[in-house]
Amino acid sequence: MKYIEEFQDPDLAERLLDDIRATVTRPWALMEVCGGQTHTIIRHGIDQLLPEEVELIHGPGCPVCVTPLEVIDKALEIASRPDVIFCSFGDMLRVPGTGRDLFQVRGTGGDVRVVYSPLDALRVAQQNPDRQVVFFGIGFETTAPPNAMTVYQARKLGIRNFSLLVSHVRVPPAIEAIMQSPDCRVQAFLAAGHVCSVMGMDEYPGLAERFGVPIVVTGFEPLDILEGVRRTVRQLERGEHTVDNAYPRAVRPEGNPAARAMLDDVFEVTDRAWRGIGVIPDSGWRLSSRYRDYDAEHRFAVDGITTREPAACRSGEVLQGLLKPHECEAFGTTCTPRSPLGATMVSSEGACAAYYLYRRLELNTPARPAASLEGSPVV
């Protein structure tokens, strides 16, 4: 695989930084939408290297962080059943629901398995015909197509003991919600490149025009981020607000038509709750009526579970750039990755967790060893 070292080249990075420094004349606030971008920015210290006029606001694009508490509770309920094998991507196992997480369900006898692809979960279903196999289908437009494909395959192969617990979300409605907030400080967006590699770019010109913000489709390696920032700052300084593709090696304007067709067949757009934000209209997907048989919520009758989330943290302000993670009084004291008060501290892609893990040096936060929540019997 190429494109790792090449896209972390310090000399090229310095050239891009020089260009940004030479271009910027006044303060600008840019939001990187995706948690993967936030992770790269903080892990590589990109925010420290940018001129102080360029502020990066960390957006809500972490699928783990935004999965609602009640969906986690539904997952916990289903995974606790003795007839169920519950399959999930790894990082969802650590997310706290009400009082416990999937690791603890596994610790008390639940059959919870980490898989690397939803198709692995389908294989588990084929290998265990007498058990119900449920896959936790969360994430943005990036993870939705393979999950759709898995349900499509399940039906095609006549596999009846497989179902999907769905909590998929879409980026453009979230951008719209952020821009409609009266306190919004965001002046431009680094759009999530992997989302656009699936969906293309046609959802964005309307947003750029309506809200007068540049939207630059950006990748995830350090040089990708710097190039995205460079193009965004250039537009801002010129008073432009167009949609630009700074990630052409992965993103075609039309996206991936096959993936989009699969999404259109298996899913339908619906309102979705985002953890911490609330309901954003048309911001998610659920299984379409043709595939409703494969909806784990209905199959296990957990659609009645509702959870009111206690107000305990200020991640809403963090995600609008009104508050830096370390400016929250709970940061690093009562709120750490070990005991997260808020969604943004849950996943390593959450803004607060990224600051906690990588930025304590400047923030003078005492080192508090994070807990090992899961052990590896590798050694």
Place this chain on the structure above:
Amino acid sequence: MSDTTGTVPGAVRQAEDTRPDMLNWTCPVPLRDQPRIVMGHGGGGALSAELVEQLFTPAFGGPAPEALTDSAALELGGAKLAFSTDSFVVRPLFFPGGSIGDLAVNGTVNDLAMSGARPAYLSCGFILEEGTGTDVVGRIAAAMGAAARAAGVEVVTGDTKVVEAGHGDGVYINTSGIGLIPPGVDLRPGRVVPGDVVLVSGAIGVHGVAIMSVREGLEFGVEILSDCAPLGGLVEAMLAVTPDLHALRDPTRGGLAASLNEIAAASGTGIVVRERAVPVPDAVTNACAVLGLDPMYVANEGKLVAFVPPAHADAVLAAMRAHPLGAEAAVIGEVTDAHPGMVVARTALGGTRVVDLPLGEQLPRIC
């Protein structure tokens, strides 16, 4: 709640305003206490340490710091001994480049070597699950014999127990070992001081990626073999340069990051690592990129990290590189009096970041 009812606080939708209330984000309740043993208690991180400090040490009595290290240095009859024990519960039992048998020998041999000891004798306790093939046990025993010969140790005592089918994972092994610490050698975290040079004996992350590739059925384009190896000979070559090495660690569970954090915390110093100086093979970089993991947290089984006074660093590095198990040794950073207890990486681009204790087993990220 269905997705359309909008009962989440802050999201009550009114006819005239359907915008979500971004200022009323709400959040989950934290999980704090662990009333039961969870996997993390065996993960080598903070929960493991808490279990030892708060449960085992008060029950056993005795010095907590010793209990927290991989091996104890003991005076007995005028000799200075290192004593260590380790249990092995790896899945799968056989993996590219080794087996649970190789790990069981080399793991304890390496724990002894990290105290500067010359490993001498091992015990071996098998816990076998009913129904396990004797051919499987035979292959593991043969691997242990070969590994012991290669490490220059003898397996001199042992025990076998069988548990009912379903109550084990085929084969569990415990090995304990003793070795002699040469006069003048005193390796422990407390001796690490600002100015010490940090060296690593070779490429990191290989064992963990090898295990993941077979455990999860992942293909990374090339077969990655575990680096499982006995480090006694390499340590001997380093001590031949100077007995005044300050500390050694074999970065197994939790990888290089866990070892560096352990030393920083125990010595009350800070450690700075130059990220680009850390040797990471392309295959490990690629596998970690695919899975969203950080090579600094991935397990190793044939590598060591050394904390060496600057006056001896070049000579020790040369001695390491002259040994087959240290051919790719590198200086990766130094110990500092800034940010005590904290490990900081200088990134390739010139930024800095904290390298924290692992949160446990790294979990593949969703995107």
